[in-house]
Structure formats: C-alpha cells, structure tokens
Amino acid sequence: MPTTTTTPTRCPACAGELVLLDAVTQAWCPACLWNLDVYDPALSPWRGTTVVGRWGFRRGLEVDRATQQDLLADPDARPTGTSPGEAWLLAVSVALGLLGVAAVGYLVWLVVASGLPPGVRLALAIPAVLVLLLVKPSIGRLPRHGVIAERDAPQLHRLVREVADAAGTPVPDVICADFGINAGVARLGWRQRSVLVIGIPLWVMLSRPARLALLAHELGHLANGDPLRVRRTLLARTFGARAVAATGGRNPWRRAIHSTESLAVEGGAGVVLFGMIVHGIVALVNVAGATAQLLVDSVAMPDSRRAEYRADLVARRVAGSAAFLRSSETVVVADRIWQDLWHLAPRIDAEQLEAMAAEAQQRLAPEVPLARQVSRRTTDLWSTHPGEDQRMRLIEALPQVDGALGVDDIRWPEVDAELAPWRRTAHNVLLGTRDRF
Ligand SMILES: [Zn+2]
Ligand SMILES: [Zn+2]
Structure with missing residues (x-):
C-alpha cells in the first residue's frame, strides 16, 4: 500500500482534507468517505474492458450493501439448502455436461458409422474435440510440496480440529503450507478432497488470536453454502x-497484434492475412470465454459474497470480534510488512521473523485507516472476497463478542516449533527474492 499523502483540496461535503495516495487516481475524504466508492481503474481488478469493470465495481458495492443489511438483521442465520446461485451454476454445469456427452456421441458416430473419407472425418472431429477440451472438468492437483502431515505437526492438526469443532464445520482432509501472503481452502484432485492452505508469511505476521480468526474463516468455507466451492458446480x-x-491468458488483442506484426516482418501478404485471421479467432475465443464466465459468475456472486461474510461471522464467533478485526488490520498492511521483512532478512534469522513482523505492524499502524478505506476500491462483483473495510464494518456493527475457543498459551510454542522448518523456508524465500533485484 502506498504511503505518500497529499491534500489536493477540501471535501465538498464536510470541508475536511481530502487524501490522494500514490497510484490512486481520485482523491477522497477520509472523514466522511466522500468520493471513496468510485471506480478507480488503477485499483479495480481488470475485467477486459472499462465498461465491464465499472459495472462490476458498482454491482459489487450494491451486493455488499444488501448482504450486510441481511446479515445484520439476522447474523445467526445458517445457509439453508441450495442457494439460487448454486442452482444456477448447477444448471449451467448440467448443460455443459450434456454438451460434452453430445460431443462424445458425435465423435463415436464420426469414427464408427459415418463412412466418410478419413480426411473429412478428421476435419469434422476438430470442433467436437475443442468442445470436449472446454468442458472437461478442471479438478486441480494437490501440491506435491507443502503438505503438513499430522505426524510432523500433531499440535497444529489438533488446533485445526478444535477450530473446526467450534465452527461446526468438517475438518479439512489435508493441511498445506505455501509462501503466499494468504490462506484458503480448496477442493482438489479427483476425490476433490478439502485442502486448507496456510500461507506461512501471513501466519508469521498474525497475532495468535488473529490466527484463530483466520483458520475459522477458512474452515467456515467448508460449511457456508458458497456456490463457488461445491463439487457440483465445478x-x-x-x-x-x-x-x-x-x-494465452490476459490481453488477447495485444498478443494478436504483436504476433501479426512479427509475421509481417518475416512473411508475405498471404501469411500475414492468414496469421491475422488465426490470431483474431484466438483472441475472440479468449474474450468470449472470459465474458461468458463473468456472466455465469455474476448470477452466483451474491451467494458467494454472502458466504464470505458468513465465514467472517464464524471467525467472530470462534475467535472473537477483536481477533477478527486484528487479523483484518494485518491483512491490509501485509504487503508492506513483507517488504520490511525483505529488507531485514539478511540481518535476522528465521526465528526473529515473527517479532520483526510485529514491530513492522506497529510502525505501520498509523497507515491502517487509509489502507483499510482504499481496500473498498480494490474489489468488485467478481472478487473472491469483499474489501477488508466492508468485512470489518460488518463485524464492527455487531455486538463485540469474545471467542468461543480458548487455546492454552503453552500450546502455541508447540505449534510454532512444529512450523519451524516452514519459517526457515519463508526466510530463504525472502533471501532468495533479494538476489533477483
Ligand atoms: Zn468529507
Ligand atoms: Zn474467504
């Protein structure tokens, strides 16, 4: 998160000073939030075009507002049955599945019963093969490295089980470490086993109660009716x-133009024309795929967003309001803390990471309020999570509660000891990335 603040002018609503952070294009008023909820292309996720991006941003705000109102009215409501979003994704999944079955049937007919010349069969088979590639389920793969086995970390596994019990959710099948500043649950592999991923950098930065809040939020996803996390909608x-x-991923048109340009350097007019057509079709398929996915997802997103807030309510219940808010405050400055640790890495060892992260967070505390506010501009309808500010507001609007789960202070050093090898790797990651600059 950027640091420099300037004061371009006064707020027209409350005459307070406006702020403008680096890399933010529009100033806002931190006192009354005037002009905060505006679409900022520099911060908002890129969705192919500005028109779609702006619509997704506005719609995201509406969904957040409506969901918060519902949950404030009845914070203890549990998800009931299949949500409309899930039913919709289910219907689309069935349609795609039928399309796949039809493609297989067509291919069988082509090979066995059509009696066409081999060359014609081959040409006619191509579209069906493409359809199959498109609808083949993407199941994900369990990471080969990073699995934290129960025999290596019995106390961590016990802790996760206790959080799951307190949250009323299933225990994840696998616990994994990775080195992103994040955490998550996913269903991976043919058996779609539930995997809890703990980003060691984030874990190191969080206070102990905040770690419980993080675990409770993630486990909350295993039972909160998120249509984007159930097998049936894959x-x-x-x-x-x-x-x-x-x-080819993002920016298909730019890639098409580059490829055609490089063809123009080498080949004649015929080659260039052919290249333009092929690259144009590829770019069209890319944009069509992205747009279709956004459209399909937009129907399911309100339910998914509700599931995120529900996971936060689980975190509040299990770890307490203060622990949840503390974990969110860490998340809004987590990148900056990691940057600080990167500078410090050559002078400290792995066991000092935690204390240094706590120190960095204390130093960054004055910047948390603005970083928190600006998080509202970084999410839209299709973001996996609402902005940190929106999430914190919901918890702040509810009565403050203590966590249902208490973890004895003597157990934390045991969990820490089990994770020592992972902290060493995180330290090496910091040292390794240094060499690259
Ligand atoms: Zn103002
Ligand atoms: Zn979540």
Whole structure:
C-alpha cells in the first residue's frame, strides 16, 4: 500500500482534507468517505474492458450493501439448502455436461458409422474435440510440496480440529503450507478432497488470536453454502477460465497484434492475412470465454459474497470480534510488512521473523485507516472476497463478542516449533527474492 499523502483540496461535503495516495487516481475524504466508492481503474481488478469493470465495481458495492443489511438483521442465520446461485451454476454445469456427452456421441458416430473419407472425418472431429477440451472438468492437483502431515505437526492438526469443532464445520482432509501472503481452502484432485492452505508469511505476521480468526474463516468455507466451492458446480465455474488459459491468458488483442506484426516482418501478404485471421479467432475465443464466465459468475456472486461474510461471522464467533478485526488490520498492511521483512532478512534469522513482523505492524499502524478505506476500491462483483473495510464494518456493527475457543498459551510454542522448518523456508524465500533485484 502506498504511503505518500497529499491534500489536493477540501471535501465538498464536510470541508475536511481530502487524501490522494500514490497510484490512486481520485482523491477522497477520509472523514466522511466522500468520493471513496468510485471506480478507480488503477485499483479495480481488470475485467477486459472499462465498461465491464465499472459495472462490476458498482454491482459489487450494491451486493455488499444488501448482504450486510441481511446479515445484520439476522447474523445467526445458517445457509439453508441450495442457494439460487448454486442452482444456477448447477444448471449451467448440467448443460455443459450434456454438451460434452453430445460431443462424445458425435465423435463415436464420426469414427464408427459415418463412412466418410478419413480426411473429412478428421476435419469434422476438430470442433467436437475443442468442445470436449472446454468442458472437461478442471479438478486441480494437490501440491506435491507443502503438505503438513499430522505426524510432523500433531499440535497444529489438533488446533485445526478444535477450530473446526467450534465452527461446526468438517475438518479439512489435508493441511498445506505455501509462501503466499494468504490462506484458503480448496477442493482438489479427483476425490476433490478439502485442502486448507496456510500461507506461512501471513501466519508469521498474525497475532495468535488473529490466527484463530483466520483458520475459522477458512474452515467456515467448508460449511457456508458458497456456490463457488461445491463439487457440483465445478463445470460451470471453470469452462471460461479454461478457454482464457488455452488462448494465452490476459490481453488477447495485444498478443494478436504483436504476433501479426512479427509475421509481417518475416512473411508475405498471404501469411500475414492468414496469421491475422488465426490470431483474431484466438483472441475472440479468449474474450468470449472470459465474458461468458463473468456472466455465469455474476448470477452466483451474491451467494458467494454472502458466504464470505458468513465465514467472517464464524471467525467472530470462534475467535472473537477483536481477533477478527486484528487479523483484518494485518491483512491490509501485509504487503508492506513483507517488504520490511525483505529488507531485514539478511540481518535476522528465521526465528526473529515473527517479532520483526510485529514491530513492522506497529510502525505501520498509523497507515491502517487509509489502507483499510482504499481496500473498498480494490474489489468488485467478481472478487473472491469483499474489501477488508466492508468485512470489518460488518463485524464492527455487531455486538463485540469474545471467542468461543480458548487455546492454552503453552500450546502455541508447540505449534510454532512444529512450523519451524516452514519459517526457515519463508526466510530463504525472502533471501532468495533479494538476489533477483
Ligand atoms: Zn468529507
Ligand atoms: Zn474467504
């Protein structure tokens, strides 16, 4: 998060000083939040075009507002049955599945019964093969490194089980470490086993109660009715992403122009024309895939957003309001803390990471309020999580509660000891990235 603040002018609503952070294009008023909820292309996720991006940003705000109102009215409501979002994704999944079955049937007919010349069969088979590639479920793979086995970390596994019990959710099948500043739960592999991923950098930065809040939020996802996290909706959730990945990822038009330009250097007019057509089709498929996925997801997103807030309510219940808010405050400055640790890494060892992270967070505390506010501009309808500010507001609007789960102070050093090898790797990651600059 950027630091420099300037005061371009006064707030027209309350005459307070406006702020403008680096990399933020529009000033806002930190006192009355005037002009805070505006679409900022520099911060908002890129969705192919500004028009779609702006619509997604506005719609995201509406969904957040409506969901918060509902949950404030009845914070203890549990998800009941299949949500409309899930039913929708289910219907799309069934349609895609039928499309796949039809493609298989067509291929069988082509090979066995059509009696066409081999060359014609081959040409006619191509579209069906492409359809199959598109609808084939993307199941994800369990990471080969990073699995934290129960025999290596019995206390951590015990802690996760206790959080799951307190949260009323299933225990994850696998616990994994990675080195992102994040955490998550996913269903991976053919058996779609539930995997809890703990980003060691984030874990190191969080206070102990805040770690409980983080675990409770993630485990809350295993039982909160998020339509984007159930097996049944897998086909509908991944087909567009697959089309985008197969056609080269982001910025398809820029890539098409580059490729055509490089053809123009080498080949004649015929080659260039052919290249333009091929690259144009690839870019079109890319944009169509991305757009179709956004459209399909937009129907399911309100339910998914509600599931995120519900996971936060689980975190509040299990770890307490203060621990949840503390974890959010860490998250809003987590990148900056990690940057500080990167500078310090050559002069400290792995066991000092935690204390240094706590020190960095204390130093950054004055910047938390603005960083928190600006998080509202970084999310839209399709973001996996609401902005930190929105999430904190919901918890702040509810009565403050203590956590239902208490963890004895003597157990934390045992958990820490089990994770020592992972802290060493995190330290090496910091040292390793240093060498690259
Ligand atoms: Zn103001
Ligand atoms: Zn979540």
